[in-house]
Amino acid sequence: AQKVTQAQTEISVVEKEDVTLDCVYETRDTTYYLFWYKQPPSGELVFLIRRNSFDEQNEISGRYSWNFQKSTSSFNFTITASQVVDSAVYFCALSEGFRDDKLIFGTGTRLQVFP
Amino acid sequence: DAGITQSPRYKITETGRQVTLMCHQTWSHSYMFWYRQDLGHGLRLIYYSAAADITDKGEVPDGYVVSRSKTENFPLTLESATRSQTSVYFCASSESIRQEAGNTIYFGEGSWLTVV
Numbered sequence: 001a002q003k004v005t006q007a008q009t010e011i012s013v014v015e016k017e018d019v020t021l022d023c024v025y026e027t028r029d030t031t032y033y034l035f036w037y038k039q040p041p042s043g044e045l046v047f048l049i050r051r052n053s054f055d056e057q058n059e060i061s062g063r064y065s066w067n068f069q070k071s072t073s074s075f076n077f078t079i080t081a082s083q084v085v086d087s088a089v090y091f092c093a094l095s096e097g098f099r100d101d102k103l104i105f106g107t108g109t110r111l112q113v114f115p
Numbered sequence: 116d117a118g119i120t121q122s123p124r125y126k127i128t129e130t131g132r133q134v135t136l137m138c139h140q141t142w143s144h145s146y147m148f149w150y151r152q153d154l155g156h157g158l159r160l161i162y163y164s165a166a167a168d169i170t171d172k173g174e175v176p177d178g179y180v181v182s183r184s185k186t187e188n189f190p191l192t193l194e195s196a197t198r199s200q201t202s203v204y205f206c207a208s209s210e211s212i213r214q215e216a217g218n219t220i221y222f223g224e225g226s227w228l229t230v231v
Contacts (some may be wrong), residue, residue, distance in 0.1 A: 103148075
């Protein structure tokens, strides 16, 4: 069965600290996609990244970086030098790509960045 | 040019009433989805559709009905609203699957529904 676990319910940091959001997934498929979405206080869901199961290269985009490790079924998200605008709920999600695009979401991690 | 829009954005209704949440996308995406977001559960899939006239149940379909007569629209109906259906509802869409493309799913802004 597919499952996404975000064990951290809430994280609080002070501005400029680095913070890592954990995501652990379960799937029986060899082909799948992993996602991160950001939900700011305004409520919309903002797409951050998509990764397919064949590409384990880490990715960096500005202050954001993602570490994908199939050996531990993890897809962790790190924000470097956090800012107040990073305060949001972050969702990790899994899609088993061949059959359909249904996303299985984790329960989310609320990040609060204090000035 | 909003891409995917939901209406109404905010709705209060009474127990037992029928409520329809509308979703419209301008990309001609094949796939459309309805999710509900509840504290402690993240987002859970209610129904999805792979194309016009093709719909299927997700994780929490009970109490909901969907239709997809046109590719661009995917309304969600609560036939007899209950308080447990108080939630934030998100519509989403994506292109047809291609392994090499690795689809991105785009979400609407959400519809806040309160059942009293």
